[in-house]
Amino acid sequence: MNRAVAVLGVVVMLCGTGCAASPPYFALRTPERAARLPADVTHAAGSFAGHGGLKLFEQSWRPMGATRGVVVVVHGLKDHSSRYEAFAEAAVRRGYAVYAFDLRGHGRSEGIRVYTSAFDDYLADLGIFLKRVRAKEPDAAPFLLGHSMGGAIATLHAMAHGAELRGVLLSGAALQSDVSAATVTGTKVIAAVAPRAGVFQLDLDDFSRDPTTVWEGRVDPLIYQEPAPARTAREVLGAIDRIQEHMEDLTAPALIMHGGADKVTPPEGSRALYRRARAEDKTLRIYEGLFHDLLHEPERAQVTRDVLEWLDRHTPPPPV
Numbered sequence: 001m002n003r004a005v006a007v008l009g010v011v012v013m014l015c016g017t018g019c020a021a022s023p024p025y026f027a028l029r030t031p032e033r034a035a036r037l038p039a040d041v042t043h044a045a046g047s048f049a050g051h052g053g054l055k056l057f058e059q060s061w062r063p064m065g066a067t068r069g070v071v072v073v074v075h076g077l078k079d080h081s082s083r084y085e086a087f088a089e090a091a092v093r094r095g096y097a098v099y100a101f102d103l104r105g106h107g108r109s110e111g112i113r114v115y116t117s118a119f120d121d122y123l124a125d126l127g128i129f130l131k132r133v134r135a136k137e138p139d140a141a142p143f144l145l146g147h148s149m150g151g152a153i154a155t156l157h158a159m160a161h162g163a164e165l166r167g168v169l170l171s172g173a174a175l176q177s178d179v180s181a182a183t184v185t186g187t188k189v190i191a192a193v194a195p196r197a198g199v200f201q202l203d204l205d206d207f208s209r210d211p212t213t214v215w216e217g218r219v220d221p222l223i224y225q226e227p228a229p230a231r232t233a234r235e236v237l238g239a240i241d242r243i244q245e246h247m248e249d250l251t252a253p254a255l256i257m258h259g260g261a262d263k264v265t266p267p268e269g270s271r272a273l274y275r276r277a278r279a280e281d282k283t284l285r286i287y288e289g290l291f292h293d294l295l296h297e298p299e300r301a302q303v304t305r306d307v308l309e310w311l312d313r314h315t316p317p318p319p320v
Contacts, residue, residue: 040064041061041064043062045057048128050128051121054109054111056103056104057102058099058101058132060099061097061098063095067097069095069097070098073145073147074145077228078217078223080107086300096315099136102222103122115195143165143169144165147171147293148293151170151172152243153239154169156242158252160249162252163251167252169307172264172292172293173270175243175244176272177240177266187233191229196229200227200230201228204218206292207264209298254277254283258270259290260290263291283310
């Protein structure tokens with residue numbers, strides 16, 4: 001992951017606040033926020049038992065009337081599901097139901113902050129969540145939208161379960177790293193001897209060119225501001241290796257998006273997936289000059305339009 005991952009073998013801040021437990025669980029919608037929710041959007045929030053029984057936060061945005069399709073969002077690091085509310089509202093206006101959850105150790109979900117002992121735990125949580133969504137939306141196979149690390153989660157799930165999806169959409173997905181072999185080895189050593197040591201820091205200035213977005217990220221109490229643990233870094237690098245080995249296994253329809261100026265995840269990973277995926281229906285969009293977090297860049301309206309137009313082309317018209 002470019003410059004962000006390069007610090008893994010250099011900066012080690014042993015566990016203190018970096019190993020904080022999950023924050024208190026609290027209701028998503030304050031009266032002020034509920035008043036801002038459009039009248040044509042139905043919102044619900046709650047929790048479910050993830051892999052191993054961990055309590056994970058979930059929420060959904062649905063049209064008041066008929067649903068045209070279903071989109072499941074998987075967020076990344078320094079991120080959480082509520083940051084996708086603006087996108088969800090735009091999708092609802094086009095007839096789509098949007099479901100999202102906070103990854104373990106993120107946002108309002110339980111777990112040691114930004115820590116995972118195995119990347120497969122993320123995949124197991126997503127599998128459980130998708131079963132819940134299908135039970136609520138039995139008439140529509142879901143689209144899976146993954147951003148950054150969530151893009152790696154979505155890609156691995158789609159490689160194994162593509163036939164169960166209507167399509168996969170990736171935004172700045174973590175599909176390739178360019179760190180040295182020495183850094184990878186150092187990360188593995190630290191993860192073995194001090195798995196919760198904070199070594200992996202992402203710079204929010206590299207996420208978006210919008211100063212307001214960067215400021216909101218820095219003051220958001222649901223975004224963990226300290227470096228992520230060494231074990232998480234090792235697991236992310238391992239997941240990227242798995243994706244690199246099996247890119248041909250992606251056969252579901254795919255929209256692969258990346259900022260051409262992304263300093264967090266290399267755009268070449270998206271280009272490689274587009275070249276190698278065996279999906280007959282695949283689209284690559286490189287947004288030149290844009291940074292990592294496409295749905296929170298100044299050009300977010302254009303990115304959202306591109307996503308919704310792609311969804312429309314892959315979805316039957318809404319019932320009359």
